[in-house]
Amino acid sequence: HPQAFKSIELIEGDGGAGSIKKITFSEAEHIKHAKHRVDHLDKEKFVYHYTWIEGDALMNVFEKVAYEMKFEASHDGGSVCKISTKFFVVGDVQLDEEKLDAGKEK
Template structure:
């Protein structure tokens, strides 16, 4: 089985710059604050936050996943584009890696629109279960919605 690619477009009433600052630039701190029941800690293993940086996300006890490690591949603050690859994790027995490319754009209504491209790279000879992929994508969108709700409730945050 080859690479499996999903492309999703989304819109938000939150301005693009605020979402980018919160969800990308301050991801580590904000998720620990907003979702302590999910994230135990996020540690930088290597790098300074730019491309090449490797981070390990440790999840709280009781969940399916204990940790994921990702590498930042690109970070363009001007174009509000971010890409990273999950390169390791205890739930990655069938997957070599998962890459994400996220782009935020200003929309005419004062909010933003965005595009996410996910690429799943299965290990040789492995069939990925579509249901598992859908679950993972729904969880990622759930995290996005938590951040979006926080920004809507706190209009001065990341302004």
């Protein structure tokens, strides 16, 4: 939802691998800010990997959260986005699977 974002600012790099983006969310969102690092971008294969490295949604529970996205053509002429997520916790924090699943739905 575009209205979820107040601003997206490229603070380091040119948008490719190694770049850092600062995202500020709208007041209506429960998350206020985030920083993402672009890890891999393949425009020809429609692949985008990034890592959430800073922000209030990490809640002092996660060191970082890595995402791998791939866009593919669907049989109906549209597209399908496949997302893989890896959570890296701080210390020996135990994750609540129900909370993680609830977060995926948002």
